[in-house]
Amino acid sequence: MEQTRTTPASTTAAPGSSNVQLFSYDEQIVRLFVLATVIWGFVGMLVGVLIALQLPFWPANLGEYLTFGRLRPLHTNAVIFAFAGNAIFAAIYYSTQRLCKARMYSDLMSRIHFWGWQAIIVAAAITLPLGLTTSKEYAELEWPIDVAIAVVWIVFAVNFFATLQRRRERHMYVALWFYIATIITVAVLHVGNSLALPVSFMKSYPIYAGVQDALVQWWYGHNAVAFFLTTPFLGLMYYFLPKAAERPVFSYRLSIVHFWSLVFIYIWAGPHHLNYTAVPEWAVTLGMLFSVMLWMPSWGGMINGLFTLRGAWHKLRDSVVLKMFVIGITFYGMSTFEGPMLSVKSVNALSHFTDWTIGHVHSGALGWNGFMTFGMIYWLLPRLWRTKLWSERLANAHFWTGTLGILLYVLAMYASGITQGLMWRAFDEAGRLMYPDFMETVVQIVPMYWVRLIGGLLYLSGVVMLMVNVYMTIRQAPKSLPDPTFAAPAPAAAAQPAAA
Amino acid sequence: MARFIKPNGLHRRLEGWPLVFTVLVTISILVGGLVEYLPMVLIDDSVQRIESVRPFTPLELAGRDIYIREGCNNCHSQTVRPFRHELERYGEYTKAGETVYERPFLWGSKRTGPDLYRVGGKYPHLWHVRHMEDPRSTSPRSIMPPYPWLLEKPLKLDDLPRKLRVLQRLGTPYSEVEIAQAVDDARRQAREIAAEVEAQGGPAGLADREIVALVAYLQRLGTDIRTAETAPAPSAPAPSGPAPSAPAPSGPALAAGE
Numbered sequence: 001m002e003q004t005r006t007t008p009a010s011t012t013a014a015p016g017s018s019n020v021q022l023f024s025y026d027e028q029i030v031r032l033f034v035l036a037t038v039i040w041g042f043v044g045m046l047v048g049v050l051i052a053l054q055l056p057f058w059p060a061n062l063g064e065y066l067t068f069g070r071l072r073p074l075h076t077n078a079v080i081f082a083f084a085g086n087a088i089f090a091a092i093y094y095s096t097q098r099l100c101k102a103r104m105y106s107d108l109m110s111r112i113h114f115w116g117w118q119a120i121i122v123a124a125a126i127t128l129p130l131g132l133t134t135s136k137e138y139a140e141l142e143w144p145i146d147v148a149i150a151v152v153w154i155v156f157a158v159n160f161f162a163t164l165q166r167r168r169e170r171h172m173y174v175a176l177w178f179y180i181a182t183i184i185t186v187a188v189l190h191v192g193n194s195l196a197l198p199v200s201f202m203k204s205y206p207i208y209a210g211v212q213d214a215l216v217q218w219w220y221g222h223n224a225v226a227f228f229l230t231t232p233f234l235g236l237m238y239y240f241l242p243k244a245a246e247r248p249v250f251s252y253r254l255s256i257v258h259f260w261s262l263v264f265i266y267i268w269a270g271p272h273h274l275n276y277t278a279v280p281e282w283a284v285t286l287g288m289l290f291s292v293m294l295w296m297p298s299w300g301g302m303i304n305g306l307f308t309l310r311g312a313w314h315k316l317r318d319s320v321v322l323k324m325f326v327i328g329i330t331f332y333g334m335s336t337f338e339g340p341m342l343s344v345k346s347v348n349a350l351s352h353f354t355d356w357t358i359g360h361v362h363s364g365a366l367g368w369n370g371f372m373t374f375g376m377i378y379w380l381l382p383r384l385w386r387t388k389l390w391s392e393r394l395a396n397a398h399f400w401t402g403t404l405g406i407l408l409y410v411l412a413m414y415a416s417g418i419t420q421g422l423m424w425r426a427f428d429e430a431g432r433l434m435y436p437d438f439m440e441t442v443v444q445i446v447p448m449y450w451v452r453l454i455g456g457l458l459y460l461s462g463v464v465m466l467m468v469n470v471y472m473t474i475r476q477a478p479k480s481l482p483d484p485t486f487a488a489p490a491p492a493a494a495a496q497p498a499a500a
Numbered sequence: 501m502a503r504f505i506k507p508n509g510l511h512r513r514l515e516g517w518p519l520v521f522t523v524l525v526t527i528s529i530l531v532g533g534l535v536e537y538l539p540m541v542l543i544d545d546s547v548q549r550i551e552s553v554r555p556f557t558p559l560e561l562a563g564r565d566i567y568i569r570e571g572c573n574n575c576h577s578q579t580v581r582p583f584r585h586e587l588e589r590y591g592e593y594t595k596a597g598e599t600v601y602e603r604p605f606l607w608g609s610k611r612t613g614p615d616l617y618r619v620g621g622k623y624p625h626l627w628h629v630r631h632m633e634d635p636r637s638t639s640p641r642s643i644m645p646p647y648p649w650l651l652e653k654p655l656k657l658d659d660l661p662r663k664l665r666v667l668q669r670l671g672t673p674y675s676e677v678e679i680a681q682a683v684d685d686a687r688r689q690a691r692e693i694a695a696e697v698e699a700q701g702g703p704a705g706l707a708d709r710e711i712v713a714l715v716a717y718l719q720r721l722g723t724d725i726r727t728a729e730t731a732p733a734p735s736a737p738a739p740s741g742p743a744p745s746a747p748a749p750s751g752p753a754l755a756a757g758e
Contacts, residue, residue: 054645055612058635061645068645069571131569135604164518171515180522185529192533199666200659203565207670210599212541214607219537227529253505263525267532276581277607278596280546286536353577353611425585433588438614439641446643 019490024483025097029110033090044078045460052456056449065129073140074128082121087373088232095239100167101488109159116152132202136217138224143204146194157183168491174255178235181263185227193220218273226266234301240376244321250307258300265294272343291343298336305329320395324375331367350421359413366406381473390472402462408455416448550597553724555672558660559686563717577608578617591618618722626700628715650711657683
């Protein structure tokens with residue numbers, strides 16, 4: 001272990017005083033990821049609105065390539081990997097450089113990561129409507145694209161870890177812990193779940209079958225939620241929330257405890273997606289148990305976030321960034337309570353296969369991922385483009401429209417899910433199914449699908465407001481945006497006394 | 501523990517060692533996977549085999565791949581849970597041994613439409629043809645999109661030998677003869693189904709269209725254990741079962757949680 005202390009490699013002679021080094025941050029890469037986030041967010045949510053319309057209004061299925069069955073994976077992939085993906089990359093590239101007091105290890109690798117990732121998204125947007133899919137949720141992309149994802153991810157990982165090596169800050173801040181967990185785990189999950197034997201250029205069969213395939217898929221699927229939509233966003237929270245609130249994080253100890261328990265426990269929770277299926281009883285029971293345990297580390301993150309605002313709550317009045325973070329963290333808390341609850345078998349018996357699940361994931365995706373992203377972007381815009389945000393009022397309008405949109409969306413899905421779940425299991429006095437015709441249970445919830453559509457449209461119009469604000473802010477930005485230069489003591493061992 | 505998380509404790513030192521930190525994270529995330537998932541994947545006997553469960557025929561496999569292409573699994577689940585109401589609505593609950601040739605599994609996570617695990621034999625072939633062409637012709641008020649192109653697009657069978665070969669390598673017991681004759685076999689089954697559709701009063705000339713493959717697959721779904729169970733067990737018919745197909749639910753003890 002000793003040698004790891006002397007890791008930082010950059011020994012280039014510092015200009016000026018003996019121990020001080022000059023360096024700059026790559027801000028252009030962050031700007032690129034921010035723009036990609038906004039554009040893909042709009043696209044992904046537009047597809048979401050279309051498929052939300054297709055449910056109550058089937059003629060909105062526009063021919064062979066644009067049916068619900070083909071667009072739903074496009075929507076989920078676009079929102080998870082394109083919108084949230086680019087958002088976490090923006091967060092990681094911005095905060096890692098600052099937390100390490102070092103420029104990213106390689107600008108070229110950063111560009112390969114950015115353009116490679118966008119190419120993957122475009123490939124997804126082409127192949128999924130063509131019906132080229134593995135069918136495995138959130139892992140629908142066929143094997144050549146899976147290979148590309150693995151390659152780009154490795155480039156990202158090398159670039160990130162090499163930057164850690166060259167850091168000028170001795171200790172890694174908690175955000176970096178979450179980024180490490182993200183990069184490692186997503187790689188393991190993606191490779192483990194995508195193993196398949198190709199039949200042709202765009203067709204393959206998985207090496208797992210039946211029960212095994214189901215278990216591996218939900219090991220992946222659940223932890224995609226954990227390590228693509230949770231841990232990187234917690235890292236984002238730990239960096240940007242204290243910055244925006246100008247307060248230190250509430251508790252260092254809590255961050256240690258909840259980090260390690262979260263990364264350990266999350267992996268076990270996957271089988272709760274398979275309650276009452278042919279998967280062995282012991283596996284799903286274990287999955288349920290760990291899901292319930294997961295509640296605490298999740299709330300550790302929420303508490304550490306919200307309590308960071310202690311004594312600073314008045315700042316919410318003037319800061320749309322903080323308002324968005326608070327809504328985001330609150331939705332994180334609600335959906336991480338709901339998740340364990342839905343994993344409990346007796347609740348799951350009712351909720352599974354219904355819209356309740358859809359409501360749950362959207363409270364996470366729209367509430368937590370969406371609003372954390374928006375908060376970050378509104379905070380970054382004036383800093384990255386070195387000008388004022390074009391309109392605070394429009395940003396506030398975005399906040400309220402989006403919040404209302406989520407509420408309508410989620411409530412509609414709860415109502416629809418519980419209604420249909422109860423109808424499926426209802427027996428009449430003679431002991432026969434009360435609604436033996438499945439159609440009766442569908443017709444009943446169609447009005448809720450319209451309400452959900454309105455909620456989705458409101459949320460999407462909030463994103464349009466964001467796009468306008470981004471565009472107008474960039475228009476008023478200075479023509480040239482050179483990377484700022486900083487000075488810091490040379491890294492390392494020599495300069496660092498033992499006391500740290 | 502207290503010493504570990506002190507402001508200047510062990511964890512503080514760990515934060516200065518990215519390599520060690522990363523190794524510890526990796527171990528933490530691997531434990532759950534190793535304990536919970538790996539045994540199922542590695543131990544071949546972890547799933548109880550059922551004698552009567554056979555691999556899909558070449559045509560059914562082609563139909564299954566069309567099912568995947570159209571994303572049917574986004575709205576239809578394929579796994580019946582052991583609840584009384586599901587047994588009544590759909591039929592016998594899904595056994596692990598029935599799923600051994602499902603590559604990939606298609607259990608789904610949402611029932612916008614009904615579960616399809618036991619749909620095989622529930623309706624005549626013609627019903628499925630009509631339903632795909634215009635769902636509202638068989639199911640008024642249905643919200644399902646129509647799939648008229650399935651009745652028009654030519655059925656591609658030439659890649660079947662390769663598909664069977666890949667599945668054989670992965671462990672599905674297709675014989676060399678089956679692989680060699682896959683295309684002929686699929687054509688024969690397609691003609692049979694098309695003839696039956698025509699005999700039932702449906703359109704002619706569907707034998708080389710995609711729809712016959714999909715019908716073949718749907719009609720196969722969940723039927724493998726029926727042949728097994730009807731033979732030895734003279735089980736009473738399911739009380740008020742919706743379909744004539746549903747065998748008697750034999751696992752009432754499992755129908756807990758109601």
